Amino acid sequence: MKNIIELKDIHVSFDGEVILDHFNLAIKDKEFVTLLGPSGCGKTTTLRTIAGFVQPQEGRVLFEGQDISKLPAHKRQVNTVFQRYALFPHYNVYENIAFGLRISKTPEEEIEKRVKEMLALVNLKGYEKRNVSSLSGGQQQRVAIARALVNNPKVLLLDEPLGALDLKLRKGMQNELLRIQRQMGITFIYVTHDQEEALTMSDTVVVMKDGLIQQIGTPEDIYNEPANPFVADFIGESNIFGGKMIRDYLVEFEGIEFPCVDAGFGENVAVDVVVRPEDIEILDAQDGMLCGTVETVTFKGVHYEMMVRSDRFLWKIHSIKCREPGDKIAMKIIPEYIHIMKKEAGTVN
Amino acid sequence: MKKKLIAVPYYVWAAVFIVVPLLMIAYSAFTDTQGNFTLDNIVQIGKYWPVMLRSVLYALVATVCCLVLGYLLAYFMAQQSERTKTLLMILLMLPMWINFVLRTQAMQDLLDLLQNWLRLADIPLQVSNNPFAVVLGLIYNYLPFMVLPIYTSLEKLDRRVIEAAEDLGANRFNVFRKVILPLTMPGIGSGVIMVFVPTISTFVISEKLGGAKHNLIGNVIQEQFLQVYNPNVGAAISLVMLVLILFILIIFSALDEETKEGLL
Numbered sequence: 001m002k003n004i005i006e007l008k009d010i011h012v013s014f015d016g017e018v019i020l021d022h023f024n025l026a027i028k029d030k031e032f033v034t035l036l037g038p039s040g041c042g043k044t045t046t047l048r049t050i051a052g053f054v055q056p057q058e059g060r061v062l063f064e065g066q067d068i069s070k071l072p073a074h075k076r077q078v079n080t081v082f083q084r085y086a087l088f089p090h091y092n093v094y095e096n097i098a099f100g101l102r103i104s105k106t107p108e109e110e111i112e113k114r115v116k117e118m119l120a121l122v123n124l125k126g127y128e129k130r131n132v133s134s135l136s137g138g139q140q141q142r143v144a145i146a147r148a149l150v151n152n153p154k155v156l157l158l159d160e161p162l163g164a165l166d167l168k169l170r171k172g173m174q175n176e177l178l179r180i181q182r183q184m185g186i187t188f189i190y191v192t193h194d195q196e197e198a199l200t201m202s203d204t205v206v207v208m209k210d211g212l213i214q215q216i217g218t219p220e221d222i223y224n225e226p227a228n229p230f231v232a233d234f235i236g237e238s239n240i241f242g243g244k245m246i247r248d249y250l251v252e253f254e255g256i257e258f259p260c261v262d263a264g265f266g267e268n269v270a271v272d273v274v275v276r277p278e279d280i281e282i283l284d285a286q287d288g289m290l291c292g293t294v295e296t297v298t299f300k301g302v303h304y305e306m307m308v309r310s311d312r313f314l315w316k317i318h319s320i321k322c323r324e325p326g327d328k329i330a331m332k333i334i335p336e337y338i339h340i341m342k343k344e345a346g347t348v349n
Numbered sequence: 350m351k352k353k354l355i356a357v358p359y360y361v362w363a364a365v366f367i368v369v370p371l372l373m374i375a376y377s378a379f380t381d382t383q384g385n386f387t388l389d390n391i392v393q394i395g396k397y398w399p400v401m402l403r404s405v406l407y408a409l410v411a412t413v414c415c416l417v418l419g420y421l422l423a424y425f426m427a428q429q430s431e432r433t434k435t436l437l438m439i440l441l442m443l444p445m446w447i448n449f450v451l452r453t454q455a456m457q458d459l460l461d462l463l464q465n466w467l468r469l470a471d472i473p474l475q476v477s478n479n480p481f482a483v484v485l486g487l488i489y490n491y492l493p494f495m496v497l498p499i500y501t502s503l504e505k506l507d508r509r510v511i512e513a514a515e516d517l518g519a520n521r522f523n524v525f526r527k528v529i530l531p532l533t534m535p536g537i538g539s540g541v542i543m544v545f546v547p548t549i550s551t552f553v554i555s556e557k558l559g560g561a562k563h564n565l566i567g568n569v570i571q572e573q574f575l576q577v578y579n580p581n582v583g584a585a586i587s588l589v590m591l592v593l594i595l596f597i598l599i600i601f602s603a604l605d606e607e608t609k610e611g612l613l
């Protein structure tokens with residue numbers, strides 16, 4: 001599939017502070033791409049660069065292979081769903097949605113037909129005459145989506161569109177957004193700092209930190225094969241600690257050698273090891289080598305979260321089995337669940 | 350209950366200084382010097398219609414000029430850095446700290462000076478002691494009252510809403526017409542009222558800058574009270590002006606509604 005948007009070596013700084021550091025990204029047509037990262041990492045700036053509100057000091061933005069870097073925002077064929085919506089307070093729902101069509105001088109019958117379609121798409125039939133300030137957050141959100149989609153953009157940019165909604169509404173809207181994206185068959189570039197949202201919705205996740213891309217991949221890749229400790233920690237919960245790669249397929253930590261599925265690091269090389277809390281099996285103390293003492297137990301709904309102190313590390317374990325604080329246990333980790341990463345400065349040894 | 354208590358001083362103030370004087374004006378307008386009911390005062394106003402219309406015309410011209418100039422200035426100011434904004438604001442307010450009569454006299458002197466130069470240069474252009482000078486004086490004195498409310502409403506404007514319009518394909522002209530202008534209408538409304546109402550009843554500016562020939566209705570009212578000692582006629586004129594101003598403001602707001610519709 002061809003690329004619809006490409007960012008080539010984009011460099012943005014504000015007042016000497018680097019926000020996007022020689023940023024490269026290619027987005028395929030009809031893809032649901034999510035930019036994921038902590039607040040302030042440059043997600044909004046990336047979207048604004050694509051939309052034309054930020055002029056990068058260096059680099060180019062390509063749209064279907066054409067350089068659009070010099071094109072002003074109003075001439076770009078992308079539309080944005082803004083963070084906290086930015087609806088027009090002086091227009092009603094109908095006029096908000098019709099705005100783009102009126103600008104492009106669409107005939108009145110066509111406007112009416114398209115606005116009606118959009119209202120149906122976002123489940124807001126009958127709200128035409130309503131004042132936008134009288135709508136709930138979720139409804140305003142739908143108007144913002146309809147207002148952008150009515151122009152048939154090839155790419156829709158969404159900046160934390162569900163950030164202001166409560167949990168239940170957010171889940172519902174996630175499904176609706178996915179349905180809309182499939183139905184319209186267009187590219188979504190979606191910004192969020194919520195890793196769960198990113199994993200459940202996207203075809204591709206782009207993990208960012210301090211204006212740099214940390215990893216690009218499918219949600220499964222990102223979750224199962226985090227490229228570095230930052231990604232591992234940001235995507236879901238993790239036990240991250242230092243270890244030593246004895247040779248291919250054999251790693252040592254806590255003074256014990258474990259078989260693993262990774263290779264190519266060399267022999268006797270310090271590495272970082274990641275183990276997900278849910279990938280650790282609890283055994284009775286005499287049945288395993290890696291032992292520890294339960295310090296705290298918290299009920300989390302589906303599972304219990306236990307903090308277990310071993311010789312060198314405090315482990316986080318998610319399990320449906322419950323142990324009492326003070327209990328001695330053993331931990332079993334199968335080779336597939338041991339993720340090895342190149343050593344980075346600053347991890348606990 | 351507490352809120353009501355807080356409002357009490359205002360009600361007292363409004364009753365003593367607004368309602369009572371208005372009633373007194375209405376009473377004077379319909380009585381003669383002996384206090385007997387009469388319609389004479391109202392009938393006498395007939396001969397002042399030309400002056401009244403002229404006042405309305407001058408005020409309208411001054412208001413429209415203030416609106417155009419004031420909007421441009423406010424728009425320019427709103428786009429500056431915080432420091433420049435403060436500086437421009439001080440420059441705008443500075444003349445208001447100087448006595449109104451003095452300021453107007455200074456303007457008269459400047460215009461006279463200019464007139465002399467024009468005469469020496471043989472340019473047949475009249476710039477002082479004429480309607481032009483009066484309207485210029487009105488604009489100069491009341492421009493800040495137009496700029497301030499418009500500037501405030503421009504400052505309140507949400508940048509993101511403008512970006513949303515651009516995102517939906519609006520160029521600068523359309524952004525202005527469909528977003529900025531309608532959203533600053535409240536500022537324009539207050540500005541128009543704050544300029545139009547005082548300019549229609551001014552008398553110092555027309556007296557100084559009009560060369561005593563171009564009297565406005567404010568001068569006539571002043572004359573009735575202070576020179577002819579006929580406060581009853583003065584009151585009648587004031588009353589009619591009040592109704593006239595109300596009427597014009599209603600037309601303004603109707604126009605405002607219509608422009609809003611037309612802007613869609």
Ligand SMILES: Nc1ncnc2c1ncn2[C@@H]1O[C@H](COP(=O)(O)OP(=O)(O)O)[C@@H](O)[C@H]1O
Pocket residue numbers: 014015019037038039040041042043044045046
């Ligand atoms: N117009 C601007 N001027 C100065 N700094 C900015 C501007 N826009 C964003 N920034 C800075 O850039 C950094 C990244 O911002 P942003 O892209 O909004 O991050 P995110 O959306 O990931 O939270 C932040 O530190 C922010 O303060």
Ligand SMILES: [Mg+2]
Pocket residue numbers: 040043044045083
């Ligand atoms: Mg952001």
